[in-house]
Amino acid sequence: MEYEKYAIHDEGLMSFKAASERLGKNKDYLKKQLYLHPEWFDQNTYKNFGKTYLITQQGLDIYKIRATLRNT
Known part of the structure; x- marks a missing residue:
């Protein structure tokens, strides 16, 4: 799979908190999902910096896609 490179100020890069809110979930949703279901995430598309996770x-x-396939 080919991955895109992102700059820190890029609109395609967001915190887990912001991404969770985009999904209509609480701010800690994606962190919890990463802990419970790491296989639903692609390792090359997220990164943690201290306590902050970016995706x-x-x-x-x-x-x-992976979460939807798992829950059907």
């Missing part, structure tokens, strides 16, 4: 839009799209 790309591509990573969020992959998560949504």
Whole structure:
């Protein structure tokens, strides 16, 4: 799979908190899902910096597909 490169100020890069809110979930939703279901995330599309986790839009799209497939 080909991955896009993101700059820190890129709109396609967001915190887990912001991504969780985009999904309509509480702010800690994606961190909890990463802990419970790491296989739903692509390792090349998220990164943690201290206590802050960042995810790309591509990573969020992959998560949504994998989580949906798992829950059907």
